Amino acid sequence: MIRLIYTAALALMLTGPIATPLAAAVDITPVTSPSGHEAWLVEEHSIPFVSIEVIFTGGASIDPEGQSGAVSLMTALLNEGAGDLNAQDYAAALEALAGSVSFTAGRDSVSMSIRALSENRDQVIDLAILALTDPHFESQSLERVRGQMVASLESDARDPNTIAQHNFAALGYAGHPYARPSDGTADSVAALSLDAILHAHQTAFTSDLAYVGAAGDITAAELGAITDRILDQLPQSTATLPEYQAFDAEPGITVIDFPGPQSVIQFGHAGMHYDDDDFMAAYLINTVFGGGGFSSRLMTQLREERGLTYGIYTSLASSRFGDSYVGRFSTANASAAEAIELVRAQYEWLANGGITQEDLDRAQTYLTGAYALRFDGNASIANIMASMQFQDYPLDYVNIRNDLVRAVTLEDIQRVAARLAQPEALHFVVVGQPEGLE
Amino acid sequence: MIHPLRLFASALTLVAFGLLPALAEEPQMFTLDNGMEVVVIEDHRAPVVVHMVWYRVGAADDPAGQSGIAHYLEHLMFKATETMEEGEFSQVVEANGGRDNAFTSWDYTAYHQRVAADRLGLMMQMEADRMVNLRLDRSSWRPERDVILRERGQTLESNPHRQFSEQLRAALFQNHPYGRPIIGWRHEMEELTGEIATEFYRRFYAPNNAILIVAGDVEAEEALALANEHYGPIPAAVETPERIRATEPPHLAERRVIMHDERVSNPYVSRQYLAPIRRSGDQSEAAAYQVLAVLLGGSSQTSVLERSLTYDQEIALTAWAGYNGDGLDNGTFSLGVMPVPGVSLQDAEDALDAVLADFIENGVDDAQFERVQMQIRAEAIYQQDDARRRANAIGSDLAVGLTLADSLDWINVLQAVTPEDVINAARSLDRRSSVTGWLMGEDA
Structure with missing residues (x-):
C-alpha cells in the first residue's frame, strides 16, 4: 500500500457528511414514526437486506470523572448475553440468521449498527433490542471483557501513534472530557465497578438524543415501526453533556521517549467548529494543505520532494464539544527536527496567502467530484443518514452541498486561512528518540 | 486484535440460491488482441466506477538480492512518464474527484482508481500510458527510496507484531521467496536503484501480463470499447515472463x-x-x-x-x-x-x-x-x-x-x-x- 489511509484516530468525529454523491439518485425520505421519532431513510430494494444505524449522543464524553472508559466497557459487554441468552447463545442466534448487531463507543456517541437480510429482519431487530435494553452484565463476562480491554489498552500504551494522540489531547483539552482517552486507561478500566457499568448503560442510550438512519430493502412504514420498537423502551436523557471547549495547548514541542528507529509526530492547534460559517472554506483549505490527497502541500513538501516521511496528513478534528486542527506523520529520528521546521514553514506559507486560485479550483473540483464516492453501500448510507442528524445538518444538505463548495472564493480562503493557520501556536508532540530536540 | 481471517473474500455467484437480485449482473470477461484480460462487473446503483489494473508480478518475483523491488516499482509508477509530470497522475485523479492508490502482494501488483463513471476513459488513458512510458530520473527515484525506507520504519520496524510476523514467515518458507517481506529487507532496499526498477518494469509490465477490472456504472460493451481504444494499441511483450520460483523442499522439522x-x-x-x-x-x-x-x-x-x-x-x-x-x-x-x-x-x-x-x-x-x-x-x-x-x-x-x-x-x-x-x-x-x-x- 503506497499511502496510509488516514483514519479517525486523529479526527475525533468526521466532519460531517462531507460528500454526498448522487444528488439525483439519493432520495432521502424523512420518516416520522407512530410515536413521533424521526428517522432518515434511503430506500433501495434491489438487494434484499437493510442497514440501520442508530447514533446515541453522549459516548465517552459522559463518563463521570474517575470512570473513564465506563461507556466503552459497557458497550463491549452488550453482546455478551441478553434476555434469556448467554453470550454464546446470543452470538449463535445472530449467526443462524446471518445478521449482525454491533455497538461502537466513540467520544461523543455510541453507535448501534444493524445489518439484516430481508427474510429474517424482524428476528435480527429483536436481538438488537435485547442487547440494547436487557444485557446481562454478569460478573464472569465483565471480568473477561475487562481483561481483553485492559490488554488492548496496555498494548495501545506502547503504540507510538496512540501515545502521541493521547498526549496531544491531554495538552489541549485540560479539564475537559476530551483530555481523557475515550476507552479509558488500563488503570481506570481495571477499577470500574459494576455500578459504574450499570450507570453508563442507563445514561448512554436515551430516546431523545438518538438519531436513526437506514438504507436498503425497507419501506418508510416498516422503518417507522422498527424505530419505535427500538426507541420507545429507552429513557429520556439525564446525563449532563460537556460544555464546548476550544483546543488550547501551549505552543512548543513535547518529546516523549520511545524506542524505535522513527519518531511519530502529532502537531496542531485550535480548529474550527463544523457549524461555523467559515467551515466550508476551512475544509477546502485543509484539502489543499494536508487533507489526504497525494498532492497536498504537506505531502509534496515532505514526502515527494524530500522523502522525509511515508505520509503526512492533517484533519479538521471538529467534534461536537471541541475542535482542533491536527496532523500527524512519522519520520526517522535523525530528521525529526528538520521535518518539524519544514511543517512550521508550511503553516507560514498557509497563513500568508500561499493558496492560489489554481489550488482552490483543484480542491473544489476534487470535493465536488468525490461527492459520488461516499455513498458506497447500504451501511455507509445508513451511517451518513444518522450522522447528518447528529450534526444537525438539514435534510436538503445533500442537494446544496456542492453549491456550498463552489461558492467559496479565493478571498474567503485567504481570510479564513489567516484565521485558521497559526504557526506561532503550533504544538508538536514527538514520540520517539528524535535527534536535536528536547 | 487479529483475526487474520480472510472470510469469503472471493466473488460469489448468486444463481444457486434463488435470491438473485435484479441488479446483480454476472461479470463478463474479454481478452484484447494484445493479450490483456478484461473483466467488467456492472453495478448501476451509483454513477461511480472502479478501474484497476493488476500485473502478474509481485514480491515473490523480486530477483535474489533485490527484495522489495516490485513494491518500490509500485511507488515509482507515480513518477513521470514520457508525457506526464511526476505526481500528475494522482493530481488528475484528484482533480476529477477520484482517489487512486496501489498495492503490492507476493504474487501481484495492482493500481486502482475510483471516480465518477464518466471519467473512466481518462483513467484508462493514463494507466495505459504508464504501463509502457515510465521514465525514471535519479531526482525522482532517489527520494522515493527514502520514502519506502520510511514506510518500512513506520509500518514494520515501529511495530513488534508486524516484525514478528515477518520473522515467522521467514522461518516458515525454507526456499520459496514467500519467506521474504513484500517491502523488502532493509539492507537490500538501501541498494535498490531506478535502473534496477526500470529493468524489472520492462520485464514484467506489458498488456499480456495484465488484467483490467472495471466495476461500476458502465455497460460491458462500453468498457470494452474504451479498453480497446486505450490499452489496445500497446503491443504485447514478445514473451510473458515465466514465473519460475524456488520451491519448498519437504519439510522435516518444525x-x-x-x-x-x-x-x-x-x-x-x-x-x-x-x-x-x-x-x-x-x-x-x-x-x-x-x-x-x-x-x-x-x-x-x-x-x-x-x-x-x-x-x-x-x-x-x-x-x-x-x-x-x-x-x-x-x-x-x-x-x-x-x-x-x-x-x-x-x-x-x-x-x-x-x-x-x-x-x-x-x-x-x-x-x-x-x-x-x-x-x-x-x-x-x-x-x-x-x-x-x-x-x-x-x-x-x-x-x-x-x-x-x-x-x-x-x-x-x-x-x-x-x-x-x-x-x-x-x-x-x-x-x-x-x-x-x-x-x-x-x-x-
Whole structure:
C-alpha cells in the first residue's frame, strides 16, 4: 500500500457528511414514526437486506470523572448475553440468521449498527433490542471483557501513534472530557465497578438524543415501526453533556521517549467548529494543505520532494464539544527536527496567502467530484443518514452541498486561512528518540 | 486484535440460491488482441466506477538480492512518464474527484482508481500510458527510496507484531521467496536503484501480463470499447515472463521462533502451517481449509477456539485461526492464542493443541456447521452491495492463476464442503511444515 489511509484516530468525529454523491439518485425520505421519532431513510430494494444505524449522543464524553472508559466497557459487554441468552447463545442466534448487531463507543456517541437480510429482519431487530435494553452484565463476562480491554489498552500504551494522540489531547483539552482517552486507561478500566457499568448503560442510550438512519430493502412504514420498537423502551436523557471547549495547548514541542528507529509526530492547534460559517472554506483549505490527497502541500513538501516521511496528513478534528486542527506523520529520528521546521514553514506559507486560485479550483473540483464516492453501500448510507442528524445538518444538505463548495472564493480562503493557520501556536508532540530536540 | 481471517473474500455467484437480485449482473470477461484480460462487473446503483489494473508480478518475483523491488516499482509508477509530470497522475485523479492508490502482494501488483463513471476513459488513458512510458530520473527515484525506507520504519520496524510476523514467515518458507517481506529487507532496499526498477518494469509490465477490472456504472460493451481504444494499441511483450520460483523442499522439522520486544504488553503464540492453495478447477481442498478456519476462529464467541480457551477454560484473552489459499504456489493456515495474564505461553500453546486434537477426535458440531453455511449463503447477498470488494476478489483470483469461473464458483465449492472434509483438513495440518512463534516482552 503506497499511502496510509488516514483514519479517525486523529479526527475525533468526521466532519460531517462531507460528500454526498448522487444528488439525483439519493432520495432521502424523512420518516416520522407512530410515536413521533424521526428517522432518515434511503430506500433501495434491489438487494434484499437493510442497514440501520442508530447514533446515541453522549459516548465517552459522559463518563463521570474517575470512570473513564465506563461507556466503552459497557458497550463491549452488550453482546455478551441478553434476555434469556448467554453470550454464546446470543452470538449463535445472530449467526443462524446471518445478521449482525454491533455497538461502537466513540467520544461523543455510541453507535448501534444493524445489518439484516430481508427474510429474517424482524428476528435480527429483536436481538438488537435485547442487547440494547436487557444485557446481562454478569460478573464472569465483565471480568473477561475487562481483561481483553485492559490488554488492548496496555498494548495501545506502547503504540507510538496512540501515545502521541493521547498526549496531544491531554495538552489541549485540560479539564475537559476530551483530555481523557475515550476507552479509558488500563488503570481506570481495571477499577470500574459494576455500578459504574450499570450507570453508563442507563445514561448512554436515551430516546431523545438518538438519531436513526437506514438504507436498503425497507419501506418508510416498516422503518417507522422498527424505530419505535427500538426507541420507545429507552429513557429520556439525564446525563449532563460537556460544555464546548476550544483546543488550547501551549505552543512548543513535547518529546516523549520511545524506542524505535522513527519518531511519530502529532502537531496542531485550535480548529474550527463544523457549524461555523467559515467551515466550508476551512475544509477546502485543509484539502489543499494536508487533507489526504497525494498532492497536498504537506505531502509534496515532505514526502515527494524530500522523502522525509511515508505520509503526512492533517484533519479538521471538529467534534461536537471541541475542535482542533491536527496532523500527524512519522519520520526517522535523525530528521525529526528538520521535518518539524519544514511543517512550521508550511503553516507560514498557509497563513500568508500561499493558496492560489489554481489550488482552490483543484480542491473544489476534487470535493465536488468525490461527492459520488461516499455513498458506497447500504451501511455507509445508513451511517451518513444518522450522522447528518447528529450534526444537525438539514435534510436538503445533500442537494446544496456542492453549491456550498463552489461558492467559496479565493478571498474567503485567504481570510479564513489567516484565521485558521497559526504557526506561532503550533504544538508538536514527538514520540520517539528524535535527534536535536528536547 | 487479529483475526487474520480472510472470510469469503472471493466473488460469489448468486444463481444457486434463488435470491438473485435484479441488479446483480454476472461479470463478463474479454481478452484484447494484445493479450490483456478484461473483466467488467456492472453495478448501476451509483454513477461511480472502479478501474484497476493488476500485473502478474509481485514480491515473490523480486530477483535474489533485490527484495522489495516490485513494491518500490509500485511507488515509482507515480513518477513521470514520457508525457506526464511526476505526481500528475494522482493530481488528475484528484482533480476529477477520484482517489487512486496501489498495492503490492507476493504474487501481484495492482493500481486502482475510483471516480465518477464518466471519467473512466481518462483513467484508462493514463494507466495505459504508464504501463509502457515510465521514465525514471535519479531526482525522482532517489527520494522515493527514502520514502519506502520510511514506510518500512513506520509500518514494520515501529511495530513488534508486524516484525514478528515477518520473522515467522521467514522461518516458515525454507526456499520459496514467500519467506521474504513484500517491502523488502532493509539492507537490500538501501541498494535498490531506478535502473534496477526500470529493468524489472520492462520485464514484467506489458498488456499480456495484465488484467483490467472495471466495476461500476458502465455497460460491458462500453468498457470494452474504451479498453480497446486505450490499452489496445500497446503491443504485447514478445514473451510473458515465466514465473519460475524456488520451491519448498519437504519439510522435516518444525521450527520455533522466540522474539522478545519491550514494546509488547501481552505475549502470544502464533503458528503458521504450509497449506494448499485454491487450484483452478479443483478448489475443494482449499474450501475445506477455509471452512475449518471459520469453525475454529471465525467468531469471537462461538468459534471452537474461543469457546474452549476464552469461555470454558478462561485461559485466553483471545484465540484465532485463519487460512489464506490465494497464492500462486503455497497457502498458509494459522492458529494463535493470547493467554490471560498469569498463564504461560507453553500452557497456552498446549491448550491450543489440545483443542485442535479434541476437534479432530470429536468432529464438527452440527449446529455450528449449519450456521457457518447460512453465513456463506448470506454473503452472496451482502457482497452485491460492494462492487469494490468484488473487483478486488476477481482481480486477485485471476492474478494468481484462477479463472473467472473459479472465482464465481468459490461460494458453491464452500457450500459443498462436508464436516468430514473439514476434519480431514484439520488432520492434515502437519507440524513438520509449521513454525510456532512466541512473542513476548523484554522481561518475560
